[in-house]
Amino acid sequence: xxxxxxxxxxxxxxxxxxxxxxxxxxxxxxxxxxxxxxxxxxxxxxxxxxxxxxxxxxxxxxxxxxxxxxxxxxxxxxxxxxxxxxxxxxxxxxxxxxxxxxxxxxxxxxxxxxxxxxxxxxxxxxxxxxxxxxxxxxxxxxxxxxxxxxxxxxxxxxxxxxxxxxxxxxxxxxxxxxxxxxxxxxxxxxxxxxxxxxxxxxxxxxxxxxxxxxxxxxxxxxxxxxxxxxxxxxxxxxxxxxxxxxxxxxxxxxxxxxxxxxxxxxxxxxxxxxxxxxxxxx
Numbered sequence: 217x218x219x220x221x222x223x224x225x226x227x228x229x230x231x232x233x234x235x236x237x238x239x240x241x242x243x244x245x246x247x248x249x250x251x252x253x254x255x256x257x258x259x260x261x262x263x264x265x266x267x268x269x270x271x272x273x274x275x276x277x278x279x280x281x282x283x284x285x286x287x288x289x290x291x292x293x294x295x296x297x298x299x300x301x302x303x304x305x306x307x308x309x310x311x312x313x314x315x316x317x318x319x320x321x322x323x324x325x326x327x328x329x330x331x332x333x334x335x336x337x338x339x340x341x342x343x344x345x346x347x348x349x350x351x352x353x354x355x356x357x358x359x360x361x362x363x364x365x366x367x368x369x370x371x372x373x374x375x376x377x378x379x380x381x382x383x384x385x386x387x388x389x390x391x392x393x394x395x396x397x398x399x400x401x402x403x404x405x406x407x408x409x410x411x412x413x414x415x416x417x418x419x420x421x422x423x424x425x426x427x428x429x430x431x432x433x434x435x436x437x438x439x440x441x442x443x444x445x446x447x448x449x450x451x452x453x454x455x456x457x458x459x460x461x462x463x464x465x466x467x468x469x470x471x472x473x474x475x476x477x478x479x480x481x482x483x484x485x486x487x488x489x490x491x492x493x494x495x496x497x498x
Contacts, residue, residue, distance in 0.1 A: 228256065228427065230335045232290060233328065236271075239285035246293070252335075253297045255427070262338040264299070265306040266290050269334070271327035272312045284309025290333045325438035366475075367486070370408045374415060380487040385450070387483070390435045392445030402450070405487075406457040414493035419454075419466040421447030422473060424482030431470035443468030450485055 230252040232245050241249070268287030270279040291307045313330040315323055367381040368374060384401035387394050394402065409415065421443035423432040432442040439445075447466040455461050475481040 228337045232333045234331045260340045263305040265336045267334045268309040270312045271330045279312040378489045416491040418488045419447045421468040424479045426471040429472035
């Protein structure tokens with residue numbers, strides 16, 4: 217018996233954002249879009265869909281026209297990069313995106329995110345390879361073993377260069393604050409670090425499922441720095457709970473370092489031990 221673990225087609229997506237009432241693309245957004253287009257395997261593109269949007273201000277007629285102009289502007293960039301118009305199946309203005317209730321996100325931040333064009337590119341994949349259940353189980357064991365080898369737990373002897381995975385500290389999707397069920401693990405981390413005050417460390421944030429190693433957008437702020445914000449959340453909590461700031465730093469790596477296998481493993485915060493002070497002799 218065989219199972220297929222590959223697919224015949226995969227979608228790649230990109231979003232380009234616009235200034236208020238504008239359909240001209242800013243230089244920074246053009247650069248990002250060109251990098252996205254350059255990364256595409258042009259001989260394997262099945263089709264492209266382009267959808268333009270506006271924020272909720274302005275009349276329906278105005279927003280419909282502006283959203284179409286934004287979609288057309290993106291289509292022109294694809295054409296300039298040598299993409300045939302026959303591949304672009306949809307290039308439509310969808311009008312306004314209404315405000316929704318998203319926790320404490322401000323209206324202005326959400327409007328900024330709604331002034332966009334969404335691009336979806338369908339890529340033809342190579343024919344799927346049949347994999348036996350034994351091969352699938354072996355690959356799962358390989359990934360699990362690699363993850364376990366990479367990290368240490370609180371009960372191990374901690375040395376410089378060791379990593380501690382905060383696997384039970386789970387963040388709300390697209391936000392930089394943890395779920396209420398994760399505070400127990402965060403309290404245990406703070407307790408361990410206070411008891412072992414000779415450990416100097418960095419808090420490193422990672423995200424998954426974002427192309428080309430980029431960071432994800434933090435919906436609370438609208439900024440593309442979710443991995444940094446998540447690491448800072450842990451930093452701030454530890455600082456408020458008795459861990460000296462001089463012992464720790466925080467940083468974000470976006471999606472640069474996936475672990476492989478389950479994408480949940482890539483949504484993580486981990487501790488990198490940078491130095492362990494020798495205990496003073498009594």
